[in-house]
């Protein structure tokens with residue numbers, strides 16, 4: 001298993017084509033708008049080597065008969081499904097944001113059972129590839145969402161709005177199109193492309209699942225902007241070390257050799273894949289989002305102490321309500337995992353109804369927690385001067401009387417970051433649209 005340092009070093013070996021703010025980035029790892037999201041992924045590697053968290057982060061792979069990071073692991077039983085949620089909650093509480101590795105994990109499990117249904121050739125290719133991913137402890141970009149364009153049209157009517165096979169050669173396929181909202185794409189080693197929806201007869205070119213290196217010729221990534229992203233890494237960031245990341249990924253005639261093409265035109269297996277992935281990832285939100293909410297509740301709680309209102313009954317009621325909403329989401333994720341069923345391929349699936357109910361609540365309850373956090377934080381969350389003003393030798397003492405000490409200022413910045421700053425993209429808006437819009 002890679003250490004965090006080995007993960008960072010491995011990213012530097014790539015020849016990734018990434019654009020940020022209209023410019024090609026020489027080394028993504030060192031870019032101030034990218035680095036916080038790299039740090040969040042690195043935490044998934046670091047926890048596998050920390051004695052305090054190793055039990056959460058490491059599992060035994062029967063495929064390669066070795067310990068693997070849980071983010072490369074197959075769900076062999078219900079305990080693996082629930083262990084994923086506990087790991088995600090711990091990571092969400094540590095980073096306060098999206099750590100980006102779950103889409104690949106949920107994708108590889110969904111592909112394991114979908115390729116099994118497709119047949120021994122497809123499954124054999126996939127398992128051979130997965131063994132390599134586990135051995136090298138790779139970060140996968142699970143690439144599912146197509147741009148779609150006019151939703152009233154089927155993919156063949158607007159092919160440019162979907163990733164598709166444009167050429168079949170004896171030794172592989174050529175892909176063209178794009179995937180959008182790609183979590184952690186620029187921090188990954190490989191892209192695992194999957195269809196984003198169930199497809200009909202005549203739409204076989206869109207039913208493709210395949211893996212390719214992030215720096216394969218023809219792949220271009222463009223980083224999505226986030227509110228206040230120019231603050232990243234600086235004193236007003238709110239979350240100094242960690243951040244999320246979403247990219248547009250363009251595929252301009254990208255060749256993928258046959259051994260990494262897992263599904264090509266098998267509509268039934270593609271439908272199985274989409275369905276299984278949606279279940280896994282909707283349950284995943286019962287892990288990471290409660291972890292992020294822990295951070296927000298903690299910040300709000302500390303601010304009420306700073307404000308001297310912690311003991312007021314209406315404040316206690318609000319903190320209890322925030323906790324109740326958070327644990328509702330977590331409980332549903334755990335319930336979907338604990339009511340799992342075994343697929344004939346040997347991996348376990350979550351309960352689809354409970355996973356969908358979990359995601360349904362995720363589109364609503366965190367918004368209420370944010371509202372209560374903004375209530376408890378007070379108006380200064382939106383009007384506080386910069387930390388540079390607080391540090392100014394002449395202004396500082398006068399501002400401290402008005403704003404309070406450095407602890408209060410940092411807590412306000414953290415609530416701002418998660419409510420409507422750069423952290424709101426992977427936290428709040430992702431609650432609405434991640435793992436499938438409501």
Ligand code: SF4
Pocket residue numbers: 097098099100101102103183284285288289426430434
């Ligand atoms: Fe993982 Fe949550 Fe980020 Fe999805 S939104 S990749 S489940 S941390």
Ligand code: FE
Pocket residue numbers: 183430434435
């Ligand atoms: Fe997501």
